[in-house]
Amino acid sequence: MEIYPIGTIHTGFSTLDDCPPTPGLKDGTARIEVFAPFRDGLYNFSAEEVDVLYWFDKAPRDRLRSATPHDGVERGVFAMRSPHRPNPIALSRVRVIKADDTGLTVDALDCLDGTSLIDLKPVRINRNTVGKK
C-alpha cells in the first residue's frame, strides 16, 4: 500500500536530541504546510483540535518490543506510541492555533523540521462557523 507526502512540518528541531519525546512538552508551535496541489483539501477547515499523521522516516521498522523512557518497562510496540513500529506513522492530537489557505499552525510537535505530512483529520468539526443554512 503506497502513501505519499501531502505536505511538510516545520518545527524548530533539527536533530533528534532536540525533539521532545511527546507533543506539547516544549513551548512553541509547529507550522504544518500543505503542498500546493492539496491545499483545496483545507477548504472550510474549522476545528479546535486536529489529528496529525506524519512519517518517522528514521525509525527502525523491524523492532516489535521496546522499553519506554517513562518507566523502563518493556512493551510491545502496539502497547506504546514509540516511533519504532512496522508502519512508522506518527499520530499526534494537537490544538489548532491558526488555520489558513496554506496550512495550520498548531502546538509544538515531537518531530524534526521537514518531516513529511501524511494526513490531517479534525477531531470535531465546528459546525457553527461555516455553511449555516
Add this chain to the structure above:
Amino acid sequence: MEIYPIGTIHTGFSTLDDCPPTPGLKDGTARIEVFAPFRDGLYNFSAEEVDVLYWFDKAPRDRLRSATPHDGVERGVFAMRSPHRPNPIALSRVRVIKADDTGLTVDALDCLDGTSLIDLKPVRINRNTVGKK
C-alpha cells in the same frame, strides 16, 4: 512510502451500505486480529482506549472536497474525516473491551469485514498493571 497490513479487522459488515458512517454508532464489537509475525508487538498491552489505523482500500484518492452527510456543507477532505482523501488511512479512537495474545476486541468500527489493519496505538498506557518495580 510503503506500508503493509499487520493484521485484519473482523466486523459484521459485508457491504458498504451495512457500515455505520462513524465508529460507535452501531451496537456490537469489532475483533482486531494481529497477524502472527507481529503479535509480539502486543506484549504488555494495557490501555482503556486505542487509536486504530486501517486502510480504506475502496475510497477514491483524487477527491479534495466532499459534502458531509451530517450537514450537507462542502468541506475540504482535511477539514473532515471522510474516507476520501489522498492517503486513505482511517483512524478511530475506540474503547478496548479485551486484549489478548492475538489481538484486541473493541467497540464497533465503521469498516468492512476483512479491512487491513495498519497500526495500533494506546491512548494512555495503564502503568499500574504491568512491570511495577
